[in-house]
Amino acid sequence: MPKEDLVNLALRRSLFYSAAEIYAGSPSGFWEFGPVGEKIRRKIIDLWRKELVEREGFLEIFGAQILPEAVFKASGHLASFADPIVQCKKCNATHRADQLIAEKTNGIVPESMSTEELAKLIKQHDVQCPKCKGKDFTEVRKFNMMMKVDIGATGQQPCYLRPETCQSIFLDFPRLFKTMRVQLPLGIAQSGSSFRNEIAPRNTLLRAREFGQMEIEVFFNPKKINEVPRFSEVENYKLNLQTLKDKSPRAMNCKEAVEKKIISAKLIAYYLARAQQCWHAFGIPIEKMRFRQLADDEKAFYSRESWDFEVETELGWVELIACNYRTDYDLAGHAKESKQDLKVKEEGCEEAFIPHVFELSAGIDRTLFVALSLALKTEKRGPEERTFMELPPRIAPYLVGVFPLMKKDGMLEKAQEIEEELVSYGLDVFFDEVGSIGKRYARVDEVGVPFAVTVDYDTMKDGTVTLRERDSMEQKRVKAAELPLLLWKLQNNKIKFKDI
Numbered sequence: 001m002p003k004e005d006l007v008n009l010a011l012r013r014s015l016f017y018s019a020a021e022i023y024a025g026s027p028s029g030f031w032e033f034g035p036v037g038e039k040i041r042r043k044i045i046d047l048w049r050k051e052l053v054e055r056e057g058f059l060e061i062f063g064a065q066i067l068p069e070a071v072f073k074a075s076g077h078l079a080s081f082a083d084p085i086v087q088c089k090k091c092n093a094t095h096r097a098d099q100l101i102a103e104k105t106n107g108i109v110p111e112s113m114s115t116e117e118l119a120k121l122i123k124q125h126d127v128q129c130p131k132c133k134g135k136d137f138t139e140v141r142k143f144n145m146m147m148k149v150d151i152g153a154t155g156q157q158p159c160y161l162r163p164e165t166c167q168s169i170f171l172d173f174p175r176l177f178k179t180m181r182v183q184l185p186l187g188i189a190q191s192g193s194s195f196r197n198e199i200a201p202r203n204t205l206l207r208a209r210e211f212g213q214m215e216i217e218v219f220f221n222p223k224k225i226n227e228v229p230r231f232s233e234v235e236n237y238k239l240n241l242q243t244l245k246d247k248s249p250r251a252m253n254c255k256e257a258v259e260k261k262i263i264s265a266k267l268i269a270y271y272l273a274r275a276q277q278c279w280h281a282f283g284i285p286i287e288k289m290r291f292r293q294l295a296d297d298e299k300a301f302y303s304r305e306s307w308d309f310e311v312e313t314e315l316g317w318v319e320l321i322a323c324n325y326r327t328d329y330d331l332a333g334h335a336k337e338s339k340q341d342l343k344v345k346e347e348g349c350e351e352a353f354i355p356h357v358f359e360l361s362a363g364i365d366r367t368l369f370v371a372l373s374l375a376l377k378t379e380k381r382g383p384e385e386r387t388f389m390e391l392p393p394r395i396a397p398y399l400v401g402v403f404p405l406m407k408k409d410g411m412l413e414k415a416q417e418i419e420e421e422l423v424s425y426g427l428d429v430f431f432d433e434v435g436s437i438g439k440r441y442a443r444v445d446e447v448g449v450p451f452a453v454t455v456d457y458d459t460m461k462d463g464t465v466t467l468r469e470r471d472s473m474e475q476k477r478v479k480a481a482e483l484p485l486l487l488w489k490l491q492n493n494k495i496k497f498k499d500i
């Protein structure tokens, strides 16, 4: 489904829209989520929590969004978290130098390329300013993407809005390791907002200045990187891997990928598999996924081995999760800057060491955008065309719409009674009594509500209702009293609609 269709739907149904939109000149790259969009967003986080965080026994924290300068000195962000920019001398527009070159050459420009090399390429390829077509640019310079905030009345405490949620995880690790009665390997997770002063925010939620991340950092003893008790659960599970040598992804099971040293260790293969399984639960088809191995000059400054989890969309491959082997880079950096000893000891082992870290760092809003754009479908049925969103029930904004056929003869009250009953079972219900039944179905279909219940004259006689499935548009007659269990089973994939 083209990006424009999703953006139009998002605006028409207030799924997401620009922040401070009534003010002209509000900065771009900040987004708000309306009631339906926020429900989907929350369910994406909840599913990640259930499928990855809780299943793996990880700890979850809620860290501060503003952290002192020392944290980012230690993490390397002050020195290295910068994009190369140029300014057009004719219209003064600022652009990312690497993106201008990539767009002109249809190629990837390595993150590690120096400003001098970028300037050379701009000249060599006769790059133009996308705004005014000018060809005269200032020198390429590095622009730090962190957003600074000065804390206190005198502003003498320099702080930054976090550019990634995981720094709190590294800072909290020593305390949690001591107080939570845990052992290595230990996973710590967090979801929340990150902030980056992107030069060119674009494609709505795909490149924003404030965006959600769901991050997991797994701390482990590097000598035990191949001791993964649950590896047998994924050893035959296939990942779509695209190594540096491959032109396209190929499916390979985890065991083979480790044995052939395509993935360096069992622990890494294990978590790549868990990530792929979780994103599949968001409705993303396996054949549209790949883990792309990053070359040394593409990797983030803290990573030894990186695999980008990417999904194929009509905009090309979009990175949803950065999977990085961060070694002891962060803990060692914080130990040095804070002058604290961040070494740990494992039971039965005398030697203290700084744990290594493998991370799964996912974008919430990118996941939402990609899941929605792949789920949005149009279908011709006779002369009519319908739009529906094929979202899995667990991330749909509501599980079921409840509609009285008419407001008279007790149908409104009966439908309200059913709604209350379903809500009392913790199910997410959307109630609508306005407009024709066809229009009410269409309204819930396009925002992804998988089921609808209609209360009609027969309900008043025999207590049955019509249960309709969004994707097939099939309808079944079921007893109203059986709805809570039936809908729960449908939501949790314990039963298929066709088998009712």
Ligand code: GAP
Residues within 6 Å of the ligand: 163, 164, 165, 166, 196, 198, 205, 206, 207, 208, 209, 211, 213, 215, 319, 320, 321, 322, 359, 361, 362, 363, 364, 365, 366, 367
């Ligand atoms: N802790 C590692 C880290 O933050 P990253 O590749 O910079 O790695 C991880 O970001 C994920 O966060 C990306 O894969 C993407 O899904 C999301 N992300 C990063 N920058 C973003 C932006 N400007 N807008 C929306 N999502 C973004």
